[in-house]
Amino acid sequence: MKHLNMAQEATRTEHGRATAEWIAERSRRAVEHYATEGFQRESARGRVVPYPDPAAPDFVKQVSEVADSSRMTDLESVARELPASFGSRMLRVTQRRVGVVGGREITDLVEGTADIRRLGVDSNSEHVKELDVLLVALPVVGREPPLTADELDVLARRIIPAAREFGIPTVGMTLSDPWRVDATRKIAGTVDWLLTTDPEGPNRYDKHMTTSGRVMVVDSHFNPLRFSPVGRERHRAGGALFSGRLPSTAQPERLRAWRSILSGLRRHDTKLTLASSAVMNGVPEKSRGLFPSEYLNFLTYQPDDELRSRVLRLFDLHVLAHLQPGAGHAHPLETLEALASGGVCMSTYSVAMNNDYPHVLLPDGSDDAELEVALLGHDRPHLRRLQMEGVRRAFARQTADRLMSEILRQTGLEDTPRKTVVLWRANEDDSDSELFASQVVTPDVDLRRVGMHEPAPGDAVIDIRVGRQTTGHYYLAQDLINAFRMASVSTVCMSVDAPESRVFEIVSDHECKEVDVVASWIGADEAQFDGTFVMDPSAIQPGGCSYAPAGLGRPKLLSVIVPVYNNGPYLVRKCLESLRRSTAFPDMEIILVDDGSTSPETRAIVREMAGLWDNVRTYLFPPGGSGSASRPRNKGLEMASTPWVTYLDPDNEGVGDGYAALLRICQETGVDFAIGDMLRYAKTRTLTRNVATLRSAIRTNEHGVGEVPHDALTRIDFQPMSIQALVADTQWLKSLHLEQPVGALGQDSLFFQQMLHGARTVALVDKPIHTYYGEVAGSMVNTVTPTFFRKYIPLEEARSRWLREHDLFDEYVRRRMRRYVTVWFLPKFNKAVSLDDREEAFELLRSLCGTYGLELRFAADGVTVTLD
Incomplete structure (x- = not known):
C-alpha cells in the first residue's frame, strides 16, 4: 500500500494532484524490483505489493482520493462530437430474418447484416416461428453479466426446442471461451451448430453436440457501424489509452509485462488514461485484477457503452494487457476494436496475438516501449501508416458481414461464398498497368481490369479510376473497397493533397484532381449519405523513412x-x-x-x-x-x-x-x-x-x-x-x-x-x-510431419561430415547428440506426429539418428519411439 499512501501524500502536497514523476522518484527502487523476475517470485509467494488490496475496507475511499474521474467525463464530452457512424455500403448480406437471443455484445455485432430480430428469454414460440435462423449468443466475459442458470435453462428447454420444432436452424456463438466453458457446453448440447473463437473449441464441445463435426472456429469480428475511424481527425486526446481487463495475481508475467509498458511510456512523458470502472467502484471481484498503485492518478472509469467506440477514436495509441503468454486464444476483441478505430496497439504478448496481429507492437520491457513511442512521436507519417495497417487488416477480413455469411453457409441458407466484383478502369495510355498488376486483395474480392469506356457488367458494385500520374502501393484497391465498408456513400476519393482534417470525413465540396483516385459505387441500393468520403491517402503516398535519424546518409557499418x-x-x-x-x-x-x-x-x-x-x-x-x-x-x-x-x-x-x-x-x-x-x-x-x-x-x-x-x-x-x-x-x-x-x-x-x-x-x-x-x-519447426524430419537429414549429414573433419565427432555424439535426440526429436515424434504418418516419419528419424550411429526402436506400445 505504500505507493498508494505516497500518492495521497503527493495529492496533499502538490496542489491536489499526484504526479507520476513525483511518485516514481519516491518509489523508484521498489518499482524497479517489481518489474523484474524478482516480482514473479514475490507474486508466487502471495506478496504482490505495491498493488492495493481491493478487499481492504478503505480501498474505494483511498482510490477516489487519487484517481481522476473527471478525465473520462471530459473525454466523453468530446466523443459526443464525433459521428456514431457513416453507415456501411457492404454490411448487409441477406434479407433473411435472423433472431438473436442472449448476449448484448453479439446482438450488436450482427446488427445491420440481416433482418435482425432481438429476442428475450421470455420470447414465445410465435416470435421464433417467424425466423429463418436463430442465433444463441453467450455474453462476452468482462463486458456483460453471464446468463443465469434459469436463463440458460429457458434457452435449452423452451426457445431452442421451439426453433427445432419449426425446422429453424439454431447456431450457438461464444466470443469469450475458454472462460465460460460450462455455459457453452450446455448450449452446445441443444443447438445445431456452435461457432466459437476458441481454437480448442472442437475438442471441448464436439462431444456435447447432437451431431458431430458442427463446432466451427471463427475469427473475432466487429461491426463497422460501431467501430470505425470515421471522424477521428476532428479531435485528438493525446497520450495512450488502456481500457481492457486487468491482470490478476494468477498472471504474474502479464502483470510484469503490462507494468513495464506503462513504465516505458511514462519515461517518454506519454500521458496515460487508464480506464477501469472495476477498480473505481471497489467491488472485490477476483476477475477484476490488480492495478499498480504508482499509476493510480491516471486511473479513471470506463466510458459509457454508447460512447466507448467513439472514445477509442480519440487516441492514437492503445495499451492492451492480454492473457498469459501461452494462451493460444487471445480474446482479442479490444485489439480488433482499437485497430478498426484507427489506433496503434501496444500489447503484452500472447501466442495468438503474435500470430493474428503482426502489426501490434509487443515490446519486451520498458526500454522497447520507450524506443517505440519515441519513434512514433518523431515520425507522424510512420504513425499514420501503422494506424492504417490496422484499419486495413480489420476491414479487409473481420467485419461482421463475413461472420453472417459464415452463419448462412453453415446452416445451408447460402450456397457459395460471396464475391465482391470490383472494376479497375484502365487508362487509355496503359500507364496504370504496373500499378494494377501489383494489387493484392482478399479472396472475397474479384478485381477486374476493364477498358476506360467498357460497360460495367451487372454483377459489379465498385468502379475504380486512377489518374495518369498516380503511383501507389499494393493495397490501394483494398483500401478503396474498405472505405465502402465504413461509409454508405456513392463516391470515395483518395487524394495526396487532402488535409488530415478531411480524412475519414464525408465532404460535399471535394474536387478530385488528376493524381487522385476515385472509386464509385455502381451496385444496387441507395447511399445513406450525400457527398464524397475522403479516404486516408497512405496507399498513394511514399512509405519510406519519413523521419530521418541523424547520419542516415553516412557509410553503412x-x-x-x-x-x-x-x-x-x-x-x-x-x-x-x-x-x-x-x-x-x-x-x-x-x-x-x-x-x-x-x-x-x-x-x-x-x-x-x-x-x-x-x-x-x-x-x-x-x-x-x-x-x-x-x-x-x-x-x-x-x-x-x-x-x-x-x-x-x-x-x-x-x-x-x-x-x-x-x-x-x-x-x-x-x-x-x-x-x-x-x-x-x-x-x-x-x-x-x-x-x-x-x-x-x-x-x-x-x-x-x-x-x-x-x-x-x-x-x-x-x-x-x-x-x-x-x-x-x-x-x-x-x-x-x-x-x-x-x-x-x-x-x-x-x-x-x-x-x-x-x-x-x-x-x-x-x-x-x-x-x-x-x-x-x-x-516449419512447429509443424511436425515427415517433412520436418526429412529437412533435418541434410543438416545432420553436413554436421557429421564437419565434425569428422575436425575430430569432434565422437565428442559430439557423447556430449550432445544423444541428449538432443531425447529432448528434441523424440518428443516431436511421440507427441505430434499423426498415426498415419508414423511409419514414414520413423524411417526418416531412424536415418537421421543413424548418421551418428544411434539406434531407435518402437516401445512396447508400438506407437512411441525410444533411443537404445
Whole structure:
C-alpha cells in the first residue's frame, strides 16, 4: 500500500494532484524490483505489493482520493462530437430474418447484416416461428453479466426446442471461451451448430453436440457501424489509452509485462488514461485484477457503452494487457476494436496475438516501449501508416458481414461464398498497368481490369479510376473497397493533397484532381449519405523513412541479413519495425533476400521496401522456395558490403538497442564476433543465457573480451546459439567459407558451431539482443510431419561430415547428440506426429539418428519411439 499512501501524500502536497514523476522518484527502487523476475517470485509467494488490496475496507475511499474521474467525463464530452457512424455500403448480406437471443455484445455485432430480430428469454414460440435462423449468443466475459442458470435453462428447454420444432436452424456463438466453458457446453448440447473463437473449441464441445463435426472456429469480428475511424481527425486526446481487463495475481508475467509498458511510456512523458470502472467502484471481484498503485492518478472509469467506440477514436495509441503468454486464444476483441478505430496497439504478448496481429507492437520491457513511442512521436507519417495497417487488416477480413455469411453457409441458407466484383478502369495510355498488376486483395474480392469506356457488367458494385500520374502501393484497391465498408456513400476519393482534417470525413465540396483516385459505387441500393468520403491517402503516398535519424546518409557499418518467405506482414511490423527503433539504424544496410515467396503480398512488400528505404537492398529468387532460410542467408552474406554483419528473421525482433551495443564493442575491440543473449517467447517468456554459457569456456577481461580456446565447443557441450544474437566481422566470416545446408532446418545451429570453432576472439555482452517467437503459426519447426524430419537429414549429414573433419565427432555424439535426440526429436515424434504418418516419419528419424550411429526402436506400445 505504500505507493498508494505516497500518492495521497503527493495529492496533499502538490496542489491536489499526484504526479507520476513525483511518485516514481519516491518509489523508484521498489518499482524497479517489481518489474523484474524478482516480482514473479514475490507474486508466487502471495506478496504482490505495491498493488492495493481491493478487499481492504478503505480501498474505494483511498482510490477516489487519487484517481481522476473527471478525465473520462471530459473525454466523453468530446466523443459526443464525433459521428456514431457513416453507415456501411457492404454490411448487409441477406434479407433473411435472423433472431438473436442472449448476449448484448453479439446482438450488436450482427446488427445491420440481416433482418435482425432481438429476442428475450421470455420470447414465445410465435416470435421464433417467424425466423429463418436463430442465433444463441453467450455474453462476452468482462463486458456483460453471464446468463443465469434459469436463463440458460429457458434457452435449452423452451426457445431452442421451439426453433427445432419449426425446422429453424439454431447456431450457438461464444466470443469469450475458454472462460465460460460450462455455459457453452450446455448450449452446445441443444443447438445445431456452435461457432466459437476458441481454437480448442472442437475438442471441448464436439462431444456435447447432437451431431458431430458442427463446432466451427471463427475469427473475432466487429461491426463497422460501431467501430470505425470515421471522424477521428476532428479531435485528438493525446497520450495512450488502456481500457481492457486487468491482470490478476494468477498472471504474474502479464502483470510484469503490462507494468513495464506503462513504465516505458511514462519515461517518454506519454500521458496515460487508464480506464477501469472495476477498480473505481471497489467491488472485490477476483476477475477484476490488480492495478499498480504508482499509476493510480491516471486511473479513471470506463466510458459509457454508447460512447466507448467513439472514445477509442480519440487516441492514437492503445495499451492492451492480454492473457498469459501461452494462451493460444487471445480474446482479442479490444485489439480488433482499437485497430478498426484507427489506433496503434501496444500489447503484452500472447501466442495468438503474435500470430493474428503482426502489426501490434509487443515490446519486451520498458526500454522497447520507450524506443517505440519515441519513434512514433518523431515520425507522424510512420504513425499514420501503422494506424492504417490496422484499419486495413480489420476491414479487409473481420467485419461482421463475413461472420453472417459464415452463419448462412453453415446452416445451408447460402450456397457459395460471396464475391465482391470490383472494376479497375484502365487508362487509355496503359500507364496504370504496373500499378494494377501489383494489387493484392482478399479472396472475397474479384478485381477486374476493364477498358476506360467498357460497360460495367451487372454483377459489379465498385468502379475504380486512377489518374495518369498516380503511383501507389499494393493495397490501394483494398483500401478503396474498405472505405465502402465504413461509409454508405456513392463516391470515395483518395487524394495526396487532402488535409488530415478531411480524412475519414464525408465532404460535399471535394474536387478530385488528376493524381487522385476515385472509386464509385455502381451496385444496387441507395447511399445513406450525400457527398464524397475522403479516404486516408497512405496507399498513394511514399512509405519510406519519413523521419530521418541523424547520419542516415553516412557509410553503412552493419549488414542485417533477413531471409524472407511468405511472411511479408511480419517482415514489416516485426523485423523492420524493431530495427527502426535502434540507434544503429542509420548505420545499417538491410539485405532482404526473398527465397521465392508464392505470396503476392510478400513479394510486393519486398519490392516496395527497396524503393522506400534508402538503406534496404533486395534479392528475389524465382517463386517456389528452397525449403529453409539457408539459401537466402547464404546469398545475403555474399551480398553484405559492410564491415560487420548479423542476421534477423522476419518474424523476430531486435530487443532495445542490442545491435548498437554489439556493433560498438566490435568496433572498439576488433573481435571476430560479439554475442549477447536471446529472449524466447512461446508459452512463457524465457531468457537464453548465451553469455553465461560461453563464460564457462572463455575467460574475458573487464570489457567482456576474451580469446577462444581450441576446445571451446567441447567445454560448452556443443551448445548452439542464435546467430541473430551476434554481430560478426564480415570479412572474417566470409573467410571461413561456410555454407548453410540448403533446404535444412536448424541450419543456424551448425553455422554457430562452425563460427565459434573458427573464432580467435569474441566479446560477450550481458543483454538480450533479439526476440525469437517460438510458436509462430505455420512455422516449419512447429509443424511436425515427415517433412520436418526429412529437412533435418541434410543438416545432420553436413554436421557429421564437419565434425569428422575436425575430430569432434565422437565428442559430439557423447556430449550432445544423444541428449538432443531425447529432448528434441523424440518428443516431436511421440507427441505430434499423426498415426498415419508414423511409419514414414520413423524411417526418416531412424536415418537421421543413424548418421551418428544411434539406434531407435518402437516401445512396447508400438506407437512411441525410444533411443537404445
